[in-house]
Amino acid sequence: MSGSQHEDSLAERRWLNALAKGDPTALGGLYELYGEKIFRYTFRMLGNRSDAEDATAETFLRVLRRSAELRADGAFRTWLFRIARNLCIDKMRQHRLLELPTDAHYTGTEDRATLRVTVQQALSELPIEYRDPLVLCDLEDVSAKEAAEILQISVPALKSRLYRGRRALRDRLGGSIEKLT
Amino acid sequence: MNEFYNKLVDLYAGGELTEELSDEMEAEALKNGALAQDMFTLRKTVEALQSLPSPDLTEESDYRILLKMQIQGTEVRRKSPESSHWQYHLLIQS
Numbered sequence: 001m002s003g004s005q006h007e008d009s010l011a012e013r014r015w016l017n018a019l020a021k022g023d024p025t026a027l028g029g030l031y032e033l034y035g036e037k038i039f040r041y042t043f044r045m046l047g048n049r050s051d052a053e054d055a056t057a058e059t060f061l062r063v064l065r066r067s068a069e070l071r072a073d074g075a076f077r078t079w080l081f082r083i084a085r086n087l088c089i090d091k092m093r094q095h096r097l098l099e100l101p102t103d104a105h106y107t108g109t110e111d112r113a114t115l116r117v118t119v120q121q122a123l124s125e126l127p128i129e130y131r132d133p134l135v136l137c138d139l140e141d142v143s144a145k146e147a148a149e150i151l152q153i154s155v156p157a158l159k160s161r162l163y164r165g166r167r168a169l170r171d172r173l174g175g176s177i178e179k180l181t
Numbered sequence: 182m183n184e185f186y187n188k189l190v191d192l193y194a195g196g197e198l199t200e201e202l203s204d205e206m207e208a209e210a211l212k213n214g215a216l217a218q219d220m221f222t223l224r225k226t227v228e229a230l231q232s233l234p235s236p237d238l239t240e241e242s243d244y245r246i247l248l249k250m251q252i253q254g255t256e257v258r259r260k261s262p263e264s265s266h267w268q269y270h271l272l273i274q275s
Contacts, residue, residue, distance in 0.1 A: 028257040035246065036238045043236035053242050057249035064255060119229050138230050163191040170226040177225045 008033060012076055019067050031060050034077065037140070038084050044135045045088040046095075047124040055087040062087075081136075081150045089128065115176055122172040130165030137162055186216060194223035 011033055019026035038059050043052035062083050063070070070076060123131060136147040137158075148158040170177060192198045193206050210217035247257050 027255065031246075031257055035243070039238045039242065039246070040236050044233075049236070049242060052236070053245045054249065057246045057253070060257075061250055061253050061255060115229060116233055119233060123230070123233075134230060138227065139233060139235075162195075166191070166194060166223060166226055166230075169230065170222055173226060173229070177222050177229060 016070055016076060019064075019070065027060060027064050030063060034080055035060070038080065041081065041135065041140055042084055042088055044123075044139055045085070045131065046091055047120065051091050051095075055084060055091060058087050059084045075149075078146060078149045081142075082152075085132070085150065092128065118173065118176050119169070122169055125172060126165060126168055129161055130168050133158055133162040134165045134169065138166075186219075190216070190219050190223055193220055194227050196227075 011029070015026050015029035015033065018029065035056060039052055039056045042055040042059075043049060046052050046055065059080065063080065070079075123134060126134070132151055133147055136142040136150065137144060142150070144155050144158055144162075148155045151158060153161075189198070189202075189206060193203060198206065206216075206220065210220055250257055
């Protein structure tokens with residue numbers, strides 16, 4: 001565990017204890033600690049800022065509503081991501097019903113800058129079982145073990161989805177990826 | 182390509198092979214066009230994915246998130262305007 005992770009772990013424990021005691025600053029402390037991570041994750045999953053803001057706010061509201069279930073045993077971060085993930089899935093279902101667009105737009109131009117947009121678009125079109133491990137492991141640098149815990153699957157299953165997801169992403173990118181040198 | 186090579190390519194693309202094994206894969210790819218294509222495109226895919234810029238939690242987004250919580254009856258606010266870390270207050274409105 002790095003120094004920064006250790007400090008975060010201590011801070012997490014302190015804020016969870018504070019939350020359990022009804023300290024009015026506790027949720028703010030947890031938001032300070034994890035708000036940006038949850039925002040980044042939800043943005044990557046949902047592809048637009050507005051929905052990511054909604055999902056982030058709701059994630060922390062649920063922490064407060066379900067604070068009786070909390071344990072300061074290191075599983076909080078996993079639990080938090082799980083809440084955020086479930087909210088993202090709900091949002092995605094709504095999008096499918098309403099066909100809302102994402103912030104990313106594919107222009108068809110094949111230079112490096114637009115390739116990023118293409119990759120983001122292709123990622124957002126992947127099935128959730130592939131998008132999840134790619135976002136967690138390749139983009140958010142979550143370990144395979146923790147990602148597996150968040151997704152409630154085994155590490156081998158996580159790896160299998162990660163590898164299939166990368167191949168599915170490549171298939172969606174088609175010729176765009178081959179033009180990169 | 183057989184399942185064994187597929188697994189190796191997956192590990193190669195994710196940078197999970199040792200340097201020695203990666204070198205062996207690359208040497209093998211020189212003799213096998215299909216393998217080379219698989220390795221090259223998959224590794225480029227992972228690199229392109231990992232090069233995506235990280236979404237910023239801008240001040241505006243931060244403000245809107247806190248506002249959304251407030252609208253739901255939970256206010257998380259800073260103690261003083263100049264503060265940044267560790268200084269949020271939570272007010273639970275009944």
